[in-house]
Amino acid sequence: DFTTPLELVRSSSLYTVHTPVPAGHDYFDEGLAHKYLNEFPGRLGITWQDLMNMGRENPDSQDRFSMSVFALNTCQEANGVSWLHGEVSKKMFAGVWKGYSWEESHVGYVTNGVHMPTWAASEWKSFYAEKLGDQVFSHQSDPKAWEGIFKVKDEEIWNMRTTMKNKFINFVKRDFKAKWLANQGDPSAVIKILERINPNALIIGFARRFATYKRAHLLFTDLDRLARIVNNEQFPVQFIFSGKAHPADGAGQGLIKRITEISRMPQFQGKIIFLEDYNMIVAKRLVTGVDIWLNTPTRPLEASGTSGEKAEMNGVLNFSVLDGWWYEGYRLDEKAGWALTDKRTFTDQSQQDKLDAATIYSMLENEIIPLYFAKNSKGYSPEWIQYIKRSIGHIAPQYTMQRMIEDYIERFYEPEAKRFDKISADSFKLAKEIAAWKEKVAAAWDGVKVLEVSTDRDLSQHTNSGEAFTTTIKIDANGLADDLALELVIDKVHDNQESRVGSVPFKVVSKDGNIVTFQLADKLRDPGVFRYSYRLYPSNPELPHRQDFAFVRWI
Incomplete structure (x- = not known):
């Protein structure tokens, strides 16, 4: 059958x-x-x-x-x-x-x-093997296997990051020069872009599918403010974008076109760069070579996201909306990256976008950029290195x-x-x-029928905790006398919204053929406004969970 x-x-x-x-x-x-x-x-x-x-x-x-x-x-x-x-x-x-x-x-x-041996750069894998031991590969999910990162000298972490950044910049100059020359047609503009890619700058990467909910446009909400950030000669910042849109996603394709247009404006030339033909090779270079991985989805539409996890394995710090994996990752150590709040201020998405963009600008200007450029006599920021160590040691093992x-x-x-x-x-x-x-x-x-409901208190009229009550319900089980269970379901009412608090089971106090009598003697536990109801359902200990056979009768 x-x-x-x-x-x-x-x-x-x-x-x-x-x-x-x-x-x-x-x-x-x-x-x-x-x-x-x-x-x-x-x-x-x-x-x-x-x-x-x-x-x-x-x-x-x-x-x-x-x-x-x-x-x-x-x-x-x-x-x-x-x-x-x-x-x-x-x-x-x-x-x-x-x-x-x-x-x-x-x-x-x-x-x-993510598969760490695939997405960690070969240089990082050698570094981990040398500094943490080969056990880090066989025990990747054990935080203890990563504890050695905190004993590594700051200069060695910085040298690794510098090596990977230079490798990424050389990749861009080598692999994209011909594409840009073919597409832009102005050799002098292309050379100017290549010359402006600065290994001393704070480089922020953004690369993914250009679905509209991922909000690739967010950074360009206030072009004047963005221009001030990227053209600060004392604290240089550069943004690298890459990605593709679905062939049927006109809005996503429009975002790519807009970013490309902005990248060619004089004030952003060489400061905002779009890498074409996004693929796994480009993705790997990005997640190993930039300093910060930026992610700005409309919450809660990012189911998980994995690009930031790949960046994590390579000493790249995350700056993301608290959505998907970063909602959990950031809570492991809030001194290992940055996050936009998960609290929504506006129901209007365009207003929320403006607020989130302003928050990004502010955090860059007041927290992230100053931290990166708080360099000592050896040419690096000790606090920035601590962020990297905490990111690798506390967050990477969990992803x-x-x-x-x-x-x-x-x-x-x-x-x-x-x-x-x-x-x-x-x-x-x-x-x-x-x-x-x-x-x-x-x-x-x-054919199951409710014959009688009696209670010594009207629960809907009592909001004080500690009050005792007894409720008795008699059911005609229609042949299911041994197959039914009954419970009191409790919903808390707050600001006209209901949320399920829990349920309390009734006991079977008598069976007479098809007539089953259930009774619950309990007391109100919590103060507040609640909605109470009775739920009758089929009960079988061999079911894996209640939704496996979700027949319900409300009383």
Whole structure:
């Protein structure tokens, strides 16, 4: 049959969602789906409507078929790719499990990491092997393996950064001269750009897909102020941009065009540089060669981001919106990089963009640039080196591929593998039992009736903590007397917004055939305004979580 294999597939499947951006989730019209999938229901032993409902947030509706909903319905577990993205995903998918609030969702997270041996420059890998020992490669996710960075002399860190910066500048001069000559057509302008690339400047890199939510335009909100920053001869600053837009993303292509136009203005020539033909080689040179990695997405649309993690492995400091991985990374050590606040001031995005841009300018002018140029007699800023050491020692270990894989194994792979082994044993005995139980409950569910609700206090009228109450609810279980559970659900009301506080289970105090009596004797715990409700649901200890079979009856 179809339902038993579905239990097996679900128990061994994980859906990792990679973006909160709607365009990243595929939806298909039913007619198009039918053109390609019409033969499958017959082969599976289900109806066409059954198949379509597996991909609809609202079954038996005219919703388009969603691949994400289909994945959620055919995978036991789901996860976002950072803690914040996990929380966003809970909200985004809350409609799939309508009886449960987003706060109760089983959707978890594993923050992305990067493969350190690939993205750390060969010079840094040799440096780590010499200074920290080869154990840093076999124990990348262990912070203790990186502690040796704090014993390295400041001059050696600075010399490494200088070496990588010069390597990057030579790469730009060598690989982009011919492209610029071909595209710009003015040899004198190209030579002027090349001559102005300054190894003594603070070089800030920005490179990624030019999707509009990544806000590549943010730095150009106030060109006069930006011009003052990049043309300060005492404290030279240069910005390097690179990236590509999707062929169908006209807005993203427009951003690239605008940045290129600005880079050719006299006041920005050689100070703002756009590297064309973005690819993995250009990306690696950038994340190893610049001083700061800038990231300015519209929060919370950056699911994780990994370019800043790659920069981390190479002694490059992050300056980013508190979104994706940096929401967690910055909290590990706030003296290892810089962040724009995660608090939103304006609902109007254009106003928020202006504020964020002004904050970037201010932090550059008052914090970052002065810190970089607070150089001693040896030609480097000791405080800047401390930021680099803390970035490598405290943050880098947490964003390696090794740590990511360990998290997936611990949180998802091993638990699912154990459950799959359990329900598939003895010729799928338990899988068959679970499937049969779900069919039994589904068939009887509409016949379950609430016979009586009695309570000695109207909870909605009492807001004082410590008050005791007893509630008794009598149910006609319609054949499900051993399969039901009941709970008091508590939502706190604040500023006309409700948030789920938790739930308290009822006890079964009597069973008389199909008549089940539940009772809860408890007391109000917290002061404030709350909304109370009763939730009846099917209960089976073999389910992995409540959303696995999200039937709910509100009382």
